[in-house]
Amino acid sequence: MTDAFPSVWTRPSGRAADQLRPVEIRRGYTRYAEGSVLICFGDTQVICTASVEDKVPPFLKGKGEGWVTAEYGMLPRATHTRGVREAAKGKQSGRTQEIQRLIGRSLRAVFDLALLGERTLHLDCDVIQADGGTRTASITGAFVAAQDAIDKLMARGELARSPIRDHVAAVSVGIYRGQPVLDLDYAEDFACDTDMNVVMTGGGAYVEVQGTAEGAPFARHEMNELLGLAESGIAELVRLQRQALAAG
């Protein structure tokens, strides 16, 4: 598959190896949720809502702590060919569960659950259009929705101190035709050998690293390059989150 390289290496999108797709973060996308964001990483579009519920799951009852959890879904025709509707099939795929568990863990990493109090913050990430990187866009957008929801609770006087300790954002990196690249789109994701999702805080620490060699296993030096690309991409995403939140 990777045998016949064109003589000059280019990405399908023409981007530089370390270039993100155009990112758009629209706050207040729907009316009812405490936080509601449409995030676009190029053609990937995800609606992220944050909903506050005044109770916690059974395993936390009476502990004075809150919970942050996520659900992920994809409209059947978000993709090139129509996929099955999970509600109609009667179960979520393993992939869906893996992604929503990842989103939940990533957001919890920047929350002080004791400061949240006995509340659950539900993050719903629904993919309207998919062109690679839906899970990283989901995490990055869900953070903004979560921040809006927390700001609303503070404005109403329901929270005295913010339970959010830092930003969190995510990006994918991979080895496309032998070269490490940032923020894979579908054309690259489909063809690449290695795909890694990295989640980091605003302070530059790791929350999650999930790398998979889909074709040839990768070497330690490639790992290092990938981590470097991710670090700079996430720094840029955090800057864009701050910008969107400042826009008020």
Place this chain on the structure above:
Amino acid sequence: MTDAFPSVWTRPSGRAADQLRPVEIRRGYTRYAEGSVLICFGDTQVICTASVEDKVPPFLKGKGEGWVTAEYGMLPRATHTRGVREAAKGKQSGRTQEIQRLIGRSLRAVFDLALLGERTLHLDCDVIQADGGTRTASITGAFVAAQDAIDKLMARGELARSPIRDHVAAVSVGIYRGQPVLDLDYAEDFACDTDMNVVMTGGGAYVEVQGTAEGAPFARHEMNELLGLAESGIAELVRLQRQALAAG
């Protein structure tokens, strides 16, 4: 609930009794589907996609006919309070199934399935924001998505003659505080005694009538008034469908 009328009857939205909410029909809303429409009936927003698949369900195999079917869903936070995600719960509610069966029947009523050939047209109606009338907006928008998908098949030369015989659109009517009104929003739907969904063709014939007395049963003369309101509302919706389709 309906005891203490204000001295002057008004609708919560200030609309006249026979006035639709502002309707918006945006074609080409997402990239991959053969037809993709965002339809808004006021604050109710539904993404309707039409996907063509080159096979038919088992009961039609080898009969030379096509099939038109629909699925319906709602994002968990499309509503005032977050609802359960049906994919997570592992089953579609009775309400969801009722609605998607209604959408499918309504669209099939204007299709010549023999002209469609051995293809399935999947209509996916996903509610992004709900403020009453999601099923009528879904039918009205799904028709436009279906028309776009059929036009695409014809442009590609895959169909010689259009299998679509007429427009189809839908609207709700009800008795709000004693008076028949057109196109109920959530505030009215919640409080009204009778709620009726009417589906009609561009030619003015009935496809479906589903009326339910949620409070007091209703009389024959009220039925007649409701049907009259629906007829004029649907004529207006068909005009808006034509306008959107003409816009190219």
Place this chain on the structure above:
Amino acid sequence: MTDAFPSVWTRPSGRAADQLRPVEIRRGYTRYAEGSVLICFGDTQVICTASVEDKVPPFLKGKGEGWVTAEYGMLPRATHTRGVREAAKGKQSGRTQEIQRLIGRSLRAVFDLALLGERTLHLDCDVIQADGGTRTASITGAFVAAQDAIDKLMARGELARSPIRDHVAAVSVGIYRGQPVLDLDYAEDFACDTDMNVVMTGGGAYVEVQGTAEGAPFARHEMNELLGLAESGIAELVRLQRQALAAG
């Protein structure tokens, strides 16, 4: 299908257009239920039982109101060819759910739930033999079973005033070979263009109207004729309910 009319229009059963099938209502059909009725609309036979439970669903707890709900089923060989057993398949079909929701709404329309007190009345409608009209026979029979159950509660002194405000009954109407007819049997239902189920009270008000054009859409004047037929049919069914209940 409807091309080759015989020169003289007749119904498969030889009935007049406005004639019900022979109706039989046998009370006390099984021993344990508070109300138990076998109702026959011609060859359609449904066992309707009413069971009283001294608690309410969670959403009504502590409100001092009762609940009336229905479940519907069909024996696998109630029909011409054996159908799948829903319990074996592990889920109720969309059709089953639609019907049982309709039965529940219809019966609730004539109940004062506050007078019922914190009790649930479960109506089980199980079709032993199906020849069209199973949902309308179910509603008509379930009312009689419900009345028997309420009478038993009053006789035991558990209820001081009856929560039942009026009779409720249902019938189907449709357009068979171009002509509106009352109470479709399977042969007519299968061939007809339009099928409408109408639910009305003893006082002649509408509770539900559900009309579907399965073939050609129908015009307003046909709608009016259908409603007229239904009205007279339901008046007769209510008379038969009274007769059965009087028989003691």
Place this chain on the structure above:
Amino acid sequence: MTDAFPSVWTRPSGRAADQLRPVEIRRGYTRYAEGSVLICFGDTQVICTASVEDKVPPFLKGKGEGWVTAEYGMLPRATHTRGVREAAKGKQSGRTQEIQRLIGRSLRAVFDLALLGERTLHLDCDVIQADGGTRTASITGAFVAAQDAIDKLMARGELARSPIRDHVAAVSVGIYRGQPVLDLDYAEDFACDTDMNVVMTGGGAYVEVQGTAEGAPFARHEMNELLGLAESGIAELVRLQRQALAAG
């Protein structure tokens, strides 16, 4: 529970220890099934239908053999207090599965599946009213329905030789208040220490023996007495099957 015996031992029904309840076998109970029987063992009433399908399960495809299988169900209010509807719950209980597997094995024991040809005989046993012994009534009634279905196939010339080799019938026996009794009704079943279901052929051979000590374990001599009671009860049931089938 069994502490305070009345001074004279009697069965709740007043029957002798070796006396069956009144048995009724009504053939042709519903219209569509190839065989349809209502069987009553006293107040226990079961509708047994036999349906012929011209195909076999995957594991038998192309082997030239047929299959005989059974499903069992109970109407929710067949019992003293309303039980859950298995279709609504979304699964059959372990008890239901155990019973339907037993019915299927019992009927297969008297079938020559090669003579049946590539057909499936579905036996549906649906309990309308339950007063103990529903599985034994089901087996006994299902045999008659199966015989009627086979006779119909032979009359139509679809089978040249009957695949039925012998009668099969079933009865329960148990130890009630210290004494072995035949054909337990609910009052006895509830209170008894040991409950055994015995299935035998017309020729007097064993097909199934399923005995359970629900209270005190039982001794070998009790086992022998129980088997003797069952043997005479089944001989009587086979006589009643023959009588019903002869009645034409």
Place this chain on the structure above:
Amino acid sequence: MTDAFPSVWTRPSGRAADQLRPVEIRRGYTRYAEGSVLICFGDTQVICTASVEDKVPPFLKGKGEGWVTAEYGMLPRATHTRGVREAAKGKQSGRTQEIQRLIGRSLRAVFDLALLGERTLHLDCDVIQADGGTRTASITGAFVAAQDAIDKLMARGELARSPIRDHVAAVSVGIYRGQPVLDLDYAEDFACDTDMNVVMTGGGAYVEVQGTAEGAPFARHEMNELLGLAESGIAELVRLQRQALAAG
């Protein structure tokens, strides 16, 4: 299959007709369970664990009694060809449910549930390797695990008196090539006409008898021989249980 007998009757394993397979009972097989036993009946190997939980199922709440229940499973490749994993399929087969209900009833037959107090004893029987007789090995092994769990509760002072009234063990018997044999292995089970599982107490009384004629029905005298074989086999198994428990 049984047509062509070798001139001299032998069992596939070379055992005498009344001979058990080598039985091994290893206590303390895994670390965490209150009781944990690996039991081998020849090549059949089952891990039986007993787990104590300090609560009871809802139907026993507040009655001061305990409960004993069992679950049964088989590793997918415990058998000659890989079977489906029930967790992946999303449901337990009818066979699995039948077996776990049998194990639960058998163990309850020797428990005084009032003496157990408000506790549940969960018996998990997981088949590592299957060569016939997995349910009888499960019952025999589960008893030893249960005894270990109860001894642990008594040693900790949580129980003053043992709720175990007697041993319980189980064995299969059947008619292999015309001759009754004890403790069928898979080769015999597959080929035999009749298969009977017998559960008895240490005192020699019957708890369960489940005999099935898979081929030709069997006669009363065969029944008697089978019961005799089972009785001696179970006496030997109880001796082995005592030996294992004495080994400390």
Place this chain on the structure above:
Amino acid sequence: MTDAFPSVWTRPSGRAADQLRPVEIRRGYTRYAEGSVLICFGDTQVICTASVEDKVPPFLKGKGEGWVTAEYGMLPRATHTRGVREAAKGKQSGRTQEIQRLIGRSLRAVFDLALLGERTLHLDCDVIQADGGTRTASITGAFVAAQDAIDKLMARGELARSPIRDHVAAVSVGIYRGQPVLDLDYAEDFACDTDMNVVMTGGGAYVEVQGTAEGAPFARHEMNELLGLAESGIAELVRLQRQALAAG
């Protein structure tokens, strides 16, 4: 939890920071599977079987390639307190699905699926006893079972060339009380801030890296130390795999 450090840092097990638990690999653990291994990482014990099936999943039909897939399960009492049996609950948890997807991907990374031919290799990893690291033990043991299965196919002449390109093994690393450690047991896993599972080939290339900060996010230099520990641990595991396979 990590506040009160003992003055001297030690691991609960007393191991050095870079020390694996004692590893045992027993081949031929059960009789029927083409490969069957019991692998122990200290008190963690997993049965890994490899089963060969002569067909492929639908998406690979006719492509001349094979498939390698895995399923994972845990006996209910493999853990300190009894967990729910997934087969009884009717679904696999998100965690189970995540793990079995990881095992499948890891093994496929060292397989040439074209050389495998149209066969599926099923790897079943069932945890008998769990003390941390069940997924890494599963991968390491599944490789040995897979090698045995492939050797059997080659010995039978069904494969001319081995489709296995390299070894694959896995280990966990984490930050326990501030210090990176190798091969976490349950006591460490429960208390640690960061947990990373690393899967590598015999040649020292990465197949998967999955790191999660369960408490404080971790820095780049910690990441590097963790990767170094994992590299040496996996080299040792591969040596142990070779030793076990050589033992014949």
